[in-house]
Amino acid sequence: MDTDRIVGSAKEYAGRAEGAIGDMAGDAKTQASGKAREAAGTVQNLYGQAKDAVRDAADTATSYAKDAYENSGDTFRDGTQALSKKVQDNPLGALMVAGGIGFALALLMSRPARRPPPRWRYYS
Template identity: 75%
Template structure:
């Protein structure tokens, strides 16, 4: 729990007490100050909650990244085994897929020949 949440809750409670005292005494100034303190405490409490949520989200993201890093070797090995099994079961299909990928890469890497620049002719 964040210190802003604790301070905000305390300030909110103090504002409610001050507002109630102002209501009982019939003092509008004390009542208004209590409501202002209550609002400030609520804002500070919400700020603390937002900080806690951001901290929790960051911790969760770090945990997911660590898990992904630790398990990445297992994932690569299992995918290599799956690909090898597929190639062994269907070598012609694998050859056709590899050829298609190579053809597509060749088309992407070649570019059309450059046209010579148009020449300006002066007739005069």
Template identity: 65%
Template sequence: MENDRIAGSAKDFAGKVEGTVGDIAGDAKTQAAGRIRKATGTAQNLYGQAKDATREATDAAVNYAKDAYENSGDTFHDGSQAIAKRVQDNPLASMLIAGAIGFVLALLTTRPPRHPRQRGR
């Protein structure tokens, strides 16, 4: 539990007590001071709750990212093993697919630049 929440709850309680004393005594100044202290305590308590919620959300996001990072190696390893098994089972098809991909990449990278059409000539 955050210090702001503890201090806020204490101020809230003290403000309630001070306001009640002001009501019993009929002192408007004490009543007003109690209400101000209560409002300050409530605000500080809410601030502490927001900090706690933010910290918990951040911790959850960090843990999720760590899990995803740690498991990504396993997923990559499993995928590469599956591809290696496919290549071993059917090497001719694998070579043809790799050759086709290489041919397409060569066409894309060695394509002559297009010249814009010249008007009027």
């Protein structure tokens, strides 16, 4: 729990008490001061809550990243084993897929044939 939340809650309750005392005494200045202190405490409390939420989100993201990093080798190994099993089960299909991918890459990487520049015929 963030210290801003604790201090903000204390200010909020002190402002409520000051506002109540201003109401009972009929003093508008004390009442306004209490409302201002209560609003400041509420804002500080919300700021502390936001800081806590950001800290929790950062901790969660860090733990997810750490887990993903630690398990990345296992995931890669499992994917490689599954791919090699598919190739062993159907070698002709794997060869056709690899050939199709190679053909598509060759089409994408080749440049179109250069056309000769247009010949302009001038008629005199």
